[in-house]
Amino acid sequence: MTAALTAEQEQARTEFRAFADRHIAPHADAWHRDQRTPPQTVRLLADAGLLGLPVPREYGGGGRDAVTLGLLAGELGRACSSVRSLLTVHTMTAHAIARWGSAHLKRTWLPRLARGERVAALAVSEPNAGSDAAAVSTRLVRDGDDWIAHGHKKWITYGEIAGLFLLVGRAEEGPTALLVERDTPGLRTELIEDMIGIRASMTANVYLDGCRIPGANLLARPGLGVSHVAGAALDLGRYTVGWGCAGILDACLDASVDYAGRREQFGSLIKEHQLVRRMISDMYTSARAARLLCLEAGRLRDERHPGALAAASTAKYFAAAAAGRAAADAVQLHGANGCSSDYPVQRLLGDSRVMEVIEGSAQLHQVGLAEYAFQERAPRSAR
Incomplete structure (x- = not known):
């Protein structure tokens, strides 16, 4: 590697x-x-x-x-x-x-x-708009050169501490993207606690009650907030989440190898048991495969290759699913210890479940990847 x-x-x-x-x-x-x-x-x-x-x-x-x-x-x-x-x-x-x-x-x-003077967050998701970003209902109304925003954003990662939000709302022309500073009057946040995973990410509700946003804060032209602005951001997000899932796989493998090499049951180290070795071998293979897919996605992205979008989706989809399986096996391998907060595999299991939802759910990627497959592999007469 x-x-x-x-x-x-x-x-x-x-x-x-x-x-x-x-x-x-x-x-x-x-x-x-x-x-x-x-x-x-x-x-x-x-x-x-x-x-x-x-x-x-x-x-x-x-x-x-x-x-x-x-x-x-x-x-x-x-x-x-x-x-x-x-x-x-x-x-x-x-x-x-x-x-x-x-x-x-x-x-x-x-x-x-x-310089990290401000933490930035993406304010796209809403209570009724997740993977379907075009369904956002936050209202953006022109008022002279400014925009007035009314709405409720939810599941905004690091929204509790962000100093700058990339907001996507619905204007007369369609989905529109604007930058909104935290100290804008009418903007407030509310921390969301007790999530299943990424619990330290300070995820928040973001409420916009008549926020006045300068017209100069517009990104692209009105109507392109999802297709261009959010689309570009989400593509990069899915790429880094894919890599993050490869990291979860590495963490599950490290924790399981360490534990299996120290834990004795029935008179021998559990690493000698065949079913434990099956779990370790699956983690090892998945970790290597996920990393290779992520590397390919990164290289295609650097080359501005037209296949970069499909590669990032493939890497994220595979790595997230593999991380979920590996984390579940890691908990199983740890037995009751894996169910406690004394061992990191409990945290890894919760984090892995979130990875299959964010930056496009597993099902959304399945739909998209199938379409890529039909475009690439179907006989020309059938296209």
Whole structure:
């Protein structure tokens, strides 16, 4: 697997792993229980340049390639899926600004996001609009040069601490995207607690009650909020979530190998039992396969290849499903210990279930991937 990376990428992976092992992994279970990410952890990520890793260098970011961003997402996902989620939503918003923002918005926000001065969040999902982003009902009404927003956003990852929201609402022209600052009058957040997974991600309800948003905060033109702005952001999000799932697979494998090598039952270490070896071999194979799919998706993304969208969807779909199976097996292998918060596999199981829902549910990817298959493989006469 190492040979598939450039020397620069391999060095970056080594640095990311060391950072995650030192600053993230030892605290992940405590953050999971507390349902909070400490502000000093966000600051550590920012000071290390990790929140601005893919932001263009001209705006103060790292300007790194997609494969390198994926490697970071994988190491953070191995250590703590909540922290990986911060990387995902922050870079999704930065990517949307870099691609669709005006020169003014790029100059204003990209340097601040690269430095981590503000945490950014994607405000698309609503109580009745999840995977179907085009179904958003938050109202955007023009008032002179400004927009007035009324609505309720839900399941907004890191919405409780975000200083900038990429809001998608419905205008007369169709779905429209705007940047909204936290201190905008009429905007308030409410923390959502006791989720099954990514419990430290400070997910929130976001309420918009007559928020006045400057017209200069518009991303792309009205009507393109989903097809162009959110679409580009969600594609990057699904890519980094796929890598995060590869990280969960690594964490399940590490925890299971360690436990099986120490736990004795019926007079021998459980690693000697054939069914335990079956679970370990499945985890090992899935972890390698997921990583290879993610690497392919990253390379195609860097090449701006037309197959990059399908590759990212494939990687996310496979890795999320495999992470769910691996986490369930890891809990089973740990027995009653796996059901307690004394072992990380309980957290990994909850996190893995969330991964099969976010950035497009497993069923949504099945529909899309089947369509890709028909387009690519059907006889020309049948197309």
